[in-house]
Amino acid sequence: GRMGIPYRDRGVSVIALIVDGDTDVLGAMTGKLGGVPGVRVLSALT
Template identity: 60%
Template sequence: MEKRLGFVGIIIEEREANAAAVNELLGRFGSIVVARMGVPYEKRSCSAITLIVDATTDELGVLTGKLGCLPGVSVKSMLSKAK
């Protein structure tokens, strides 16, 4: 499978309790992450993270599947059509 450029959008609710697990997991997938931007939103006690990734569909599926299983985490992703 060929790698494609894409993004992952992550919302972390109750970030004080849940952010550490997200960061640990993202560290394990650092080889597919091209860029990362995170913004804490104190008013709602949450954070939004956007990742730019260069990944196969399988790699992206494993990452988003593991993220989606974490408590308080919502995730959406997309890969480009072009290879």
């Protein structure tokens, strides 16, 4: 699933992703997203 939330006070948009995968796949995806200019990525695994 995906959810986008504008954070107008800070001039940014927050996108939340819920994915199902192993740690290697999620780590690779996080790394690729973090390589996009202007993008900051935080991830949590449970």
